[in-house]
Amino acid sequence: MAEFTFELNDDQKEVRDWLHGFAADVMRPAAAEWDEREETPWPIIQEAAKLGIYSLDFYAQQFFDPTGLGVPMTMEELFWGDAGIALSIVGTGLAAVGVLANGTEEQIGTWVPQMYGDANDVKVAAFCSSEPDAGSDVASMRTRAVYDEAKDEWVLNGTKTWATNGGIAGVHVVVAVVDPELGSKGHASFIVPPNTPGLSQGQKFKKHGIRASHTAEVVLEDVRVPGSCLLGGKEKLDERLARAREKAKSGGERVKNAAMATFEASRPAVGAMAVGTARAAYEVALDYAKTRVQFGRPIIENQGVAFQLADMATQIDAARLLVWRASWMATAGKPFTNAEGSMSKLYASEVAKSVTAQAVQILGGNGYTREYPVERMHRDAAIYTIFEGTSEIQRMVISRAVGR
Numbered sequence: 001m002a003e004f005t006f007e008l009n010d011d012q013k014e015v016r017d018w019l020h021g022f023a024a025d026v027m028r029p030a031a032a033e034w035d036e037r038e039e040t041p042w043p044i045i046q047e048a049a050k051l052g053i054y055s056l057d058f059y060a061q062q063f064f065d066p067t068g069l070g071v072p073m074t075m076e077e078l079f080w081g082d083a084g085i086a087l088s089i090v091g092t093g094l095a096a097v098g099v100l101a102n103g104t105e106e107q108i109g110t111w112v113p114q115m116y117g118d119a120n121d122v123k124v125a126a127f128c129s130s131e132p133d134a135g136s137d138v139a140s141m142r143t144r145a146v147y148d149e150a151k152d153e154w155v156l157n158g159t160k161t162w163a164t165n166g167g168i169a170g171v172h173v174v175v176a177v178v179d180p181e182l183g184s185k186g187h188a189s190f191i192v193p194p195n196t197p198g199l200s201q202g203q204k205f206k207k208h209g210i211r212a213s214h215t216a217e218v219v220l221e222d223v224r225v226p227g228s229c230l231l232g233g234k235e236k237l238d239e240r241l242a243r244a245r246e247k248a249k250s251g252g253e254r255v256k257n258a259a260m261a262t263f264e265a266s267r268p269a270v271g272a273m274a275v276g277t278a279r280a281a282y283e284v285a286l287d288y289a290k291t292r293v294q295f296g297r298p299i300i301e302n303q304g305v306a307f308q309l310a311d312m313a314t315q316i317d318a319a320r321l322l323v324w325r326a327s328w329m330a331t332a333g334k335p336f337t338n339a340e341g342s343m344s345k346l347y348a349s350e351v352a353k354s355v356t357a358q359a360v361q362i363l364g365g366n367g368y369t370r371e372y373p374v375e376r377m378h379r380d381a382a383i384y385t386i387f388e389g390t391s392e393i394q395r396m397v398i399s400r401a402v403g404r
Contacts, residue, residue, distance in 0.1 A: 004328045006321075008069065015062075016073050022053060023081025028373075031082035034212035035376055040168065041085050041212050042122065048089050049119040056116050059093060063100075068331030072272035072323050079276030083380035084212030086273070088124075091164040091213060092116060095125035097266050098173040102189045102231040111191050115171050123194075126169035128160035128218050143220065145176035145190060147234075152227040154190060156220045159202065162387070166216040167201020170194040174220065178237065185244040188237055191229040198223035209379035266388060267341040268326040271348035274384040275320050278352040281359035281377040282312045288363050288372075305362055312355045319348035339394075339401035346394035349384035356381040 008016065026047055034041045048054035062070030078086035092115050099112055117123030134140035143158025156176055160166065172192040179186030192199055202217030227234060286309055289300035299305045326344040329336065336342070356378040360367035367374050385391040 004325070004332075005067070006324075008073065009067070012065070012067070012069060012073060015070075016077055019053065019074060019077035020080070022048065022051060023077055023086075027078070027081030027085050031085060031212075031373065031376065032370065035082075035084055036211075038206060038211040040088050040124075040165075040214045044085055045089055045124070046119065046122050049116075049122050054089055054092075054116065054122065056096075056113050059096065066331065068328040069324055071269050072275075072320075072327045075269050075272035076276040076279070076320070079273040080280045081276075082212070083273065083277050083377070083383075084210040086276070087164065087210050087213035090273075092123075092125040092169075093269075094164065094266055095127040095169070095171065095173045098127050098175075098189055099191070099231060104231075104233055107191070107228075107231060111171055114194070115169075117170070123170040124165040124168065125171045125173065126163045126165040126167075126218065127173045128163045128166060129175045130160065130162040132159060132161050132217075141175070141177050141184075141187065143174065143176040144180075145178050145188060147178075147227075148224075151224075153224045154227065154230060156190060156192070156198075156223040156225065158220050160218040160220070161202075162205075163216060163218050165214055166218040167204075168214055168216075172199060172218060173231075174218075179241055179244075182241065182244050182248065185248070186241065189231040190225055191231065192220075192223060192225055193229065196223055196225060208382055209376070210383050267345040267394075268323050268330065270384065270388050271319065271323040271326070271344040274345075274348040274352035274381065275316060275323060277377055277381050277384070278312075278316050278319065278348075278355040281356040281374050281381075282309070282316055284372065284374050284377075285309065285312070285359035285362040288366075292363075299362075308358050308362060312358055315351045315355060319344075319351045322347050337401065339398040342389070342394040342397040342401075345384075345389065346391055346398065349391060349394075352381040352384050 026044060030041065030044060045054055052058050062074050065071070075090065078089060096112050096115055099108055103111070115123060115125035131141055131143060134142065143156065143160065145154045145156050147154055156174060158176065160174065166172070171194060174190050174192055175187055176190060177186055178188045198221045200219045200221070202219045204214065204216040207215060230237060289305050289309060290298055292299045300309065322344040326336070326340045329340055356374060359374040360378050363372055363374055366372050369375060389397070
């Protein structure tokens with residue numbers, strides 16, 4: 001296991017520069033158009049696939065980087081390019097993580113490649129956990145999965161919401177209740193293969209930001225999937241449920257549920273997304289402050305503006321370091337005893353909101369128009385404190401960890 005370091009190695013720097021070039025040359029010129037269209041940017045995803053950026057091999061290399069920095073480095077550069085387009089490129093990754101976190105080796109080998117397709121036939125995948133009445137409150141989930149022993153099939157019914165790529169995905173990963181009496185401990189994750197009858201797209205949401213990323217409801221009506229589509233397998237599920245029932249009787253320790261295992265693994269990556277957006281807005285504001293002349297001098301020579309930029313730079317660096325620490329800890333197998341994953345996501349998300357707001361302020365009236373990208377970046381940044389656990393949820397997780 002690599003030691004924790006603040007320095008990227010030569011291979012990582014090469015990948016970072018390659019991603020930065022794609023973000024600068026392909027994503028940024030198209031960002032405003034796809035934000036206005038509010039559509040999935042299939043041509044850009046396909047271009048990413050042709051270059052090898054949108055592929056299982058590339059994400060596997062980053063996921064298994066022994067330093068832990070491959071994924072956050074990738075996320076920061078792509079989201080520096082544009083958050084909406086970047087999320088359309090990396091959104092499949094959450095479904096892939098759901099399989100990696102809960103699936104068997106055979107399930108991983110079978111389904112994760114199908115999530116991406118290939119450069120000639122690009123696919124996307126969706127992770128479906130949130131529901132209209134159960135967002136952060138996963139214990140209130142209503143989607144049910146009932147086992148039909150005679151046919152060795154699971155029957156899924158319910159409605160999911162806020163699903164990235166929901167309905168347009170080939171493979172959907174769905175979290176459902178298998179034992180209602182166990183609350184969040186009675187959940188399991190299922191693969192819903194492409195073209196499975198009964199799965200349909202519900203409402204597509206028109207959003208404040210990240211508008212190039214498709215977000216929709218997923219409706220499940222008597223969706224039947226083979227027993228082999230239960231992630232981890234039935235034997236493992238039965239053992240886990242039995243332990244949960246015993247713990248419930250004795251009032252013992254918590255048992256992780258399927259959705260939380262996925263979110264815990266992805267929180268530092270979301271923090272890295274936020275760092276990328278914050279850095280992008282900071283760089284626009286810095287360049288503007290150096291060239292915008294008022295009262296006979298560049299506005300960066302005014303202490304009020306200069307100090308804002310100093311705070312922005314400091315906060316971005318601090319956020320990145322929290323993300324890198326959590327990413328390294330996860331790869332090194334070190335437990336998040338103080339909820340370090342949630343810390344990284346919380347702080348980076350809040351920094352993205354504040355830095356993009358300050359960037360708008362530094363640009364003044366120009367910052368409020370769509371002629372400059374900070375307006376879009378500010379809208380995009382709002383999502384980081386909401387999805388994959390709101391800032392309030394992160395604070396709750398952290399407070400419980402430090403208060404034990």
